[in-house]
Amino acid sequence: MTTMTQNITHVHQVFIRATAEEIWEAITKPEFTLKYFYGTRVESELRVGSPFLYRAGDSDELLVEGEVLESDPPKRLSVSWRFLYDPELAAEEPSRVTWEIEPQEGGYCKFTAVHDGLGSKSAEHVAGGWPYIVSGLKTLLETGKPLAG
Amino acid sequence: MDDDRVFRALADPTRRYLLDRLYERDGRTLTELESALEMTRFGVMKHLKVLEDAGLVVTRRSGREKLHFLNPVPIRLIHDRWIDKYTERHVSALADLKTQLEETG
Numbered sequence: 363m364t365t366m367t368q369n370i371t372h373v374h375q376v377f378i379r380a381t382a383e384e385i386w387e388a389i390t391k392p393e394f395t396l397k398y399f400y401g402t403r404v405e406s407e408l409r410v411g412s413p414f415l416y417r418a419g420d421s422d423e424l425l426v427e428g429e430v431l432e433s434d435p436p437k438r439l440s441v442s443w444r445f446l447y448d449p450e451l452a453a454e455e456p457s458r459v460t461w462e463i464e465p466q467e468g469g470y471c472k473f474t475a476v477h478d479g480l481g482s483k484s485a486e487h488v489a490g491g492w493p494y495i496v497s498g499l500k501t502l503l504e505t506g507k508p509l510a511g
Numbered sequence: 512m513d514d515d516r517v518f519r520a521l522a523d524p525t526r527r528y529l530l531d532r533l534y535e536r537d538g539r540t541l542t543e544l545e546s547a548l549e550m551t552r553f554g555v556m557k558h559l560k561v562l563e564d565a566g567l568v569v570t571r572r573s574g575r576e577k578l579h580f581l582n583p584v585p586i587r588l589i590h591d592r593w594i595d596k597y598t599e600r601h602v603s604a605l606a607d608l609k610t611q612l613e614e615t616g
């Protein structure tokens with residue numbers, strides 16, 4: 363990342379009973395993100411340099427804006443990340459989110475979501491969100507149902 | 512099976528202390544974590560290994576350094592599996608009580 367001041371990293375890891383392709387789809391297809399990513403629809407052509415967006419499922423409002431930095435399906439996806447729904451967060455430099463999918467023995471994948479280059483406000487903002495999202499993604503893929511509530 | 516490891520890892524004050532240090536500031540080296548404890552390097556390594564096996568700590572390489580990160584997902588999974596189930600009703604009852612008291616107060 364470009365600035366020295368925004369250097370906070372959050373790491374979220376879990377084992378998911380699913381194939382790498384299934385996890386890749388759950389990250390990159392809007393019909394999945396609607397069910398575990400705060401009711402948002404992801405939108406991207408997944409080519410390096412193409413936009414990577416999250417829109418509100420109901421209103422279409424643009425909530426997160428970024429650009430694909432690396433795309434290696436179904437193993438690794440890295441995107442820049444800017445929050446648009448809060449002026450304080452939008453004022454910070456864009457951060458970066460990287461998803462890593464590593465197949466393991468026995469039908470599991472190790473799934474890691476790394477959010478780095480975070481400023482202090484964004485870091486605080488995402489601290490509770492990622493565990494909820496990653497837990498919801500695991501539940502959705504393993505049970506076919508989103509988390510209750 | 513995974514839950515057992517998480518509960519066992521959390522059932523130790525030194526390991527909870529290490530998690531609290533990582534919560535304050537993530538991505539620390541063994542040397543940094545060691546300096547916060549009156550314990551041998553080997554002792555701290557053993558505790559970190561238990562936390563890693565439980566998935567509560569994830570290590571990543573950054574150049575020549577091995578950095579330790581707090582991984583909150585296992586705790587979230589336990590929360591979703593256990594805590595929600597037993598607390599939902601109590602918490603909502605307390606929230607109702609609070610609202611009532613504030614309205615009448």
